[in-house]
Amino acid sequence: MEKSIEVKTKRKGLPKAHPISWWMLVVTTMAILMNSIDRLILPTLMPAIMEEFNLTTIEAGFLNSLSFIGTFLGALILGFFSDYIGSGYKRCYSWVIAVAIEIGAGVATAFCKTLGAFQALRIVMGFGSGGSEPINVALIGEWWQKENRGFAIGLHHTGFPLGQFVGPVLIGGVIALTASWRDVFLFIPLLGVPIIIIQLIIATPKKQKKVYDWIKDNGMTVPIDETPVAKPTFKETLFSGLNCLKNRNCLLAIILFFGFIWAEMGIATFLTVHLTQEVGLDLATAAVISGASGLTGWIGQIFWGHYSDMKGRKICLGVIIVGWIAAAIACNFIVSVATGWIILVGWGLFRNSPFPVIYAFLIDSAPKAAASGMGLMIGIALGSAGFLVAPIAGWIIADFGFTTHYMVITAALLLSCIPLFLMKETVKQVA
Secondary structure, eight states: OOOOOOEEETTOOOOOOOOHHHHHHHHHHHHHHHHHHHHHHHHHHHHHHHHHHOHHHHHHHHHHHHHHHHHHHHHHHHHHHHHHSSSSSGHHHHHHHHHHHHHHHHHHHTTTOSSSHHHHHHHHHHHHHHHHHHHHHHHHSSSSGGGGGGHHHHTTHHHHHHHHHHHHHHHHHHHHHHHTTTHHHGGGGGGGHHHHHHHHHHHOHHHHHHHHHHHHHHHHOOSSSSSOOOOOOHHHHHHHHHGGGGGGHHHHHHHHHHHHHHHHHHHHHHHIIIIISSOOOHHHHHHHTTTTTTHHHHHHHHHHHHHHHHHOHHHHHHHHHHHHHHHHHHHGOOOSSSHHHHHHHHHTSSTTHHHHHHHHHHHOOOOOGGGHHHHHHHHIIHHHHHHHHHHHHHHHHHHOOOOHHHHHHHHHHTTTHHHHHHSOOOOOEEE
């Protein structure tokens, strides 16, 4: 059954939280930043990789989609595994495993010499990033009070737009210094090592108790039911997560998530190809401009997450869909450096904003299966959309051009209005 969270609409300004909650927010944001950059490496370097392995746009699309096979498996397997290990500070251990897999696969890619090895490591890389994302979101949801869940997840998800801007700049810088796309895979994934160390320092039973005591002392709701219960078996954890699929909001969230991922990956995967082939820019310049949405993305993440806490998740997502449609149509008019910056900066206000709101929607609806529920959503929606969109988009671009490509993305966004209309609001406003 969907859970309603009562929110006092008169509350304004920056939410109050324990300092440890803020530190957890910093760490999980940095982890999302790393995920964002890791997912951008291949699309950003796509022109150079296509040349090295002599790939067509359709073959390049299939190469990019391989990581989403790993995403599907990682989100499901590690999401359920995380719920089995435990919530709160215990979830840190499964998080470390997922991030370590992501780092190892990224570094190993720098040394592979064959297309087959490259393809295999894309799957392993996707397994780590696919598992880390639902665990990461569950972590932040369990270290902040329920009343400010949308704000916390939204702020934590600013790692994506920040990564979308910082990542291409780092990638362009490495290429400029070393003239080798392989060095990008060598150095950038290592950003995750200090993040793991800080997380292990923060996530302890003592620090979690301090946070929860502070939340109760300030008259707010702790994110986890502290009633002692027997540790479930793995089978019980598995069925608890699968029961999420019986929840109407969860099913509709998966469909809605699929639509947004289709649109996001559809634009991002071939954006540097558009900028190099259609606009005529060099790869380093195209890489920097492709990250322009990150300049404003953090604004959209914070604002829409906080807005959904106060006014409701559905109305927030409705406005975001309208902004997304406008941005997808506007991509047809990227014909120069100036228009590229203007349109992509505008896209940033909406690009990643729907995802934290949908995550908060799902946690509201199925709080006892946070990681496995999000693992199902991320695995099914992100895995399937990520696998399908790149080769299909590559085929559309090759046979029909970029204009048709952007119109197909607009159609996917329009269809996403259907599941949104059918979802049940989880935020109850009180005067």
